[in-house]
Amino acid sequence: MTLNSRKRLFPAVLAGSLLWTAAGLAAPPGTLPFGVYDPYGAFSDDPDVSIEHLFLPWQDVYLPSLAEADAYASERGRSVLVTIEPWTWTRDERNRPEVLIAGIQAGDFDGNMATICGILGGFQSAVTVRWAHEMEDRSGQFIWAGWTPETYIAAYRRMVDVCRAEAPEVDFMWSPLGLDRFEEYYPGDDYVDVVGLSVFGLQPWEQRVLGGERSFREILEPRYERALQFGRPIVVAELGYVGDQAYVDRWTDDVRQDIEGMPALVAVIYFNQTEVYPWPDGFGLPDWRIGFNVLD
Template sequence: MKNKKNFYIASFLLIAVGLWLVFKYRHYFNTYHTPVMITDRTLAEPVLGIYDRSGKLSGKSPENIRHFVLQLGSDIDQQEIRDKFFKEAGTHVLITVESGGDNVLARVADGDLDEMIESLCEAFPKENKNIYLRWNPEMEVPVQHYSWQYHAPHDYVEAFRHFSKICKKVSPAVNIVWGPAGYPGTEEYWPGADAVDIVSITVGSKSELLATAFPPEKNRITDIRRKIHRVRFMDKPLFILGSESVRDASGVKKQLAKAISETEREAATIYGTIGKLSPLKGPADTDRKLLVGVYDPKQLLLKSPQVHVEHIFIDLGNIQDGKFDEEFTAIMQRGHDAIVTVEPWRDKKIRKDTNVMLNTINGVYDPEFNEVFRIIAEAKHTVYVRFAHEMEIPIHRYAWQSQDPVLYIKAFRHFMSLQKVGTPNIKKVWGPAGDRGSMEWWPGQDVVDYVSIAIYGLPDKNITDPTKQESFETIYDRKIHRVLLTRKPMFVTEFGVKGPEDFQQKWMENAAKTIGKHQEIVGACYFNLADNPEVWGNIPAPDWGISKETFDHFVKTLSDR
């Protein structure tokens, strides 16, 4: 009886362990026992056009490129692949390789799929340079249409680089294609020039049709042009692909030609300002002493000896009525450096045009801007000038938001060009919020000394529970990745947290420790005031105000930096 009982227990344990192993390693069963699925997508997802500023693909015709989707599996028939793809001599083939399933990015990066990838690449003719291999595309779109979407950029980049390395080792002639949709935030997933030969974007991809993070672009020409703009940092030939949602291929080709023509017309602004950038190097290092500052209109923290810099926001009206001159003079008398955020709106003069970006470009506001530079040039302290901040957020809080990036870049460059030679105390600051797609508005290395971002605990304005706020570290890590391409020192010109004092103090302590770990941060300026109630609708505006005790604790924690 006892032996029978032991037998049942042992059997139960073996079954349980077996089920656990099947569940834990289910992706092996799902992947290693599935056939390779090949679908001809030449008509459904054609290569509509090629935009090649480098001339590397000169003479290549998009009409001659066949497009297949290959779902990677274990049963790779190399002869079938050769017959399918390379039966006709001289054929150009774009192969979109989809390797899905659970944990696919980690599995690829860890080498779990190396045998399959190697077997696939061994099927390619060794000297054929007309093979374009595109792996797990549309990765940046924040939906879950594919299993590799909605993952951290680092995870995708690591997996892509591994895939590229394996392919190049086995089949050196193959062209590796990095295939974002061209959605805002594309550059966050850039795996590096050494891992990519060609970039592709897609018009009307299914992933984008499902996405709601950004309002859809109503004008197809503008949509294509913006997609091209988003990959301007990648000095690679560009394939523009169609999709099933694009019914009129010939019409879209005309729109594509128009978009490319508009891009070429603005090439000096779009491409002449990007410089040599690399996301794989990490942020810029600086050994400069950290500046602690405040935006403190009620002057509750200004007298603290730890305050080195004051932040003020000025608009056209403040310049015109002399209020800016008065406030700035007071800052200088207190012996502080200054952050001056210039907001090109609230004009007291009647103008023919209300488009603030065009007015800036056309010199309409030059008298006001020249007055700003005249005043700050005479200062004995360093002045950080930040123009038209948080431009990338797709809302209408400010008149310069939801504008065309090229317009913004031109306006920013014009404003900064008004700084007179021989004014080394003036530092130029580019100030995105640090949201998705920030780099679309990058104005160029030559007109930026520092990059600033804003860090507020609320990830969503509808959250009223203070404990639901994200930590400073979480937000900073996300935002610094979005502007890594700049390789500029960072200035956190705005940050704040709401809630009871014990929560604020803990949050600020995390902020101090995070700042201490990041040598690229040259300054941090606390926003010591409630936010503007006009932009919060029926929800009470968050009060970012903190006590002197909390501020002092923050500074003390920073002292170990």
């Protein structure tokens, strides 16, 4: 099914993405569809979860785990968002930007992408692929971030082309962090079915560094407004918040409700895991997990 045919079948959604239309139909009235990255299975029995988020590297990945993830999601009636990180999670000298850039340009990693997408193409669940996210972030967390826009766009397009050849039914999410000028990395309408954004709230950091707390909407809205120019559904692909009980309760209420004036926002997906990269200004590794994210 092509993107254009999906537009005709699902005219109510801006870009007509099959996965995100299905998620919207599954959501309770008056709420945004909800998904989770949930490696410990805390939401395994939650009927309100409609999207299962997976992270995997494209090197040294245990491929049989993908079939297990598909079975898990399919049993629960969930769509699947797969974030493919173009590196190995093992400490290795291959995890260097120059190695990754040269390898992508030479086609050395085409096989990695093709193998993973070949498996995803056989999933029972609807699948969206999110490749090399938060590409405009220059914090040093990701070896694929902070490249020139031209280099990143060429790499992204190449990987989508490779993946489409193996899995023509898969949708693709382009997913910046949401920093200023992220639109410079947009790879073009032919390569994006849905736009993902990241939204994290850390109350102690906001109080000390920003001088006051921020709400879910205050963080999301400027990113959302800039993403509207692409005419695609918008998803909060990574969400987390840590603070005192009142702060957590406010965020919990906000993120599940339809946001007035944000009709293109079609889902939010929670990152139910401890942070893996140190928060700036010495705030360590926030624990975003529900039930552990309330500070005394």
